[in-house]
């Protein structure tokens with residue numbers, strides 16, 4: 318029986334709270350690969366840690382509760398989580414992906430799964446007509462990010478779920494940018510939700526992890542089979558770290574978003590800035606849809622500087638905000654999608670969808686907003702040619 322109602326409490330008390338045997342308020346780190354059995358075929362629920370580990374299980378129960386799903390699975394990285402989900406399909410099947418998704422998602426489909434006859438189609442999932450046209454009879458799943466990486470485009474998750482259901486395909490949502498604190502895709506009709514937990518869920522740029530939650534028992538059984546068969550599981554210590562991080566998700570996200578709203582406004586009004594992509598700005602693509610399906614616009618911003626400003630000089634002049642891959646940590650980071658996170662996408666596809674060489678992606682951290690604003694402003698001044 319749950320004795321709380323709100324997600325802020327679930328973040329702390331969800332899944333398995335504490336340790337029944339000792340009363341420890343935290344789930345212990347069961348750093349073990351195997352378990353003694355009481356006799357042939359007689360075990361205490363655990364046989365081998367690839368198949369099941371109590372610390373990982375506490376995390377898996379927690380994320381399933383937070384996303385309001387049937388069961389959860391923890392993997393060694395976001396890519397291992399995506400690979401496990403894509404392993405649900407077979408040769409001859411096809412998946413539709415949003416026209417801007419994380420470069421690694423595109424790469425694993427293009428360079429790995431395609432070799433096994435599992436094909437992909439890229440579609441603008443913000444446009445329901447374009448998506449309908451892409452739903453050929455061999456399409457077994459649609460994978461979207463909303464907001465998507467790196468242009469922060471918003472897809473109507475509920476509308477897409479209805480469309481996908483009519484074709485008896487599965488809707489997979491990568492919820493990395495929002496977290497269940499801001500958006501819960503299963504409640505909007507998605508079948509599978511996944512995360513690079515390396516990002517906001519981990520929150521401190523100190524671990525690599527992936528999570529998956531499914532809405533049905535049948536998908537749960539299939540995914541557990543794949544997790545055990547392919548083996549990309551999260552280790553007990555990292556599972557513990559992730560549980561610990563998730564406890565503070567709501568306070569971190571509130572501060573991330575508060576800073577992001579301020580910085581998006583600053584960039585929007587700045588004379589040196591050509592375009593700002595942030596779903597929390599009222600004139601952004603998908604602003605109304607995002608408000609219907611999410612608590613707010615999140616804390617990722619992308620932007621372009623006007624001609625006459627050098628992005629190289631901008632990156633080199635930043636003093637507080639670091640140039641680095643990744644996002645969602647307490648510290649603010651910038652990256653250059655064209656040569657970093659999205660470099661594995663061929664230039665012609667990148668340019669077609671708007672991932673230009675001038676695009677800058679900013680992961681807004683939880684420092685004081687005024688320090689972040691000052692750093693951005695001085696780096697933009699230095700970037701003027």
Ligand SMILES: Cc1ncc(COP(=O)(O)O)c(C=O)c1O
Pocket residue numbers: 394395396397419421462466491493494512513514515525526527643658
């Ligand atoms: C939206 C999104 N999904 C998935 C991934 C892959 O996750 P990981 O780096 O934890 O393997 C990333 C990584 O940047 C991401 O941004």
